[in-house]
Amino acid sequence: MDRTQILLVGLPLFLFFSDILNLFVPAPPPKDGYRNFPDPKPTPQPNLHQPLEFPAQKQSGIGSIGAGNTVSIDFCTSCSYKGNAVTVKNMLESEFPGINVVLANYPPPLPKRILGKVVPVVQTGVIVAIVAGDQIFPRLGMTPPLWYYSLRANKFRSIASTWLLTNFLQSFLQSSGAFEVYCNGELVFSKLKENRFPGEIELRDLIGKRVVDTRFVRGIEGAGGVGYRNFQ
Numbered sequence: 001m002d003r004t005q006i007l008l009v010g011l012p013l014f015l016f017f018s019d020i021l022n023l024f025v026p027a028p029p030p031k032d033g034y035r036n037f038p039d040p041k042p043t044p045q046p047n048l049h050q051p052l053e054f055p056a057q058k059q060s061g062i063g064s065i066g067a068g069n070t071v072s073i074d075f076c077t078s079c080s081y082k083g084n085a086v087t088v089k090n091m092l093e094s095e096f097p098g099i100n101v102v103l104a105n106y107p108p109p110l111p112k113r114i115l116g117k118v119v120p121v122v123q124t125g126v127i128v129a130i131v132a133g134d135q136i137f138p139r140l141g142m143t144p145p146l147w148y149y150s151l152r153a154n155k156f157r158s159i160a161s162t163w164l165l166t167n168f169l170q171s172f173l174q175s176s177g178a179f180e181v182y183c184n185g186e187l188v189f190s191k192l193k194e195n196r197f198p199g200e201i202e203l204r205d206l207i208g209k210r211v212v213d214t215r216f217v218r219g220i221e222g223a224g225g226v227g228y229r230n231f232q
Helices: 003-024 082-095 110-139 146-152 155-174 200-231
Strands: 070-075 100-105 179-183 186-190
Touching (some): 070 082, 082 100, 082 179, 082 200, 110 155, 146 155, 179 200, 186 200
Parallel strands (some): 070 100
Antiparallel strands (some): 070 179, 179 186
């Protein structure tokens, strides 16, 4: 072993044994003239500013305009649409108290999802072939293809290009570009059809119509039930 190898092996061993030795060595005694003085206990002072206590008030459900209604926002998570979805969610909850807003991912079509699973495998295979193709192809009994020699001419550039290209392709395959808004199971706005995001005022009006209609229908059903019982 040369001096470099001895240093690389001996230095970790020296640090390891020094740490073990420090575990069994007692702590040094304190220096002369040094004494631990107890911390003075703070004297409690009267609290002059005490908060006023009021009786808790119960909130009534009369003002819960959106109670019993559900809004689903299905958006593309890989497209960084989460911020837009959270903004719309906060707006709807403030405009329609009591409404239930659900955020969910809108997956891409099945062919894109399948290709998105294949891309990482191709990426790994190409990088491994560039790095260790000299040993892989002879063991498989194959003659290295022409593209292998062109990629092997500059390994660093080929690996970096393969990494960036496959990551971009995988990101494209995982994105759906969707921002779909449903109110009580009914499609209210579709970015896939409109090719744009909904405005806050526009979406508030669209949801407001569905919420009002739902409450109106429930009121009619309740009134009809009361009338039916009175008729009986």
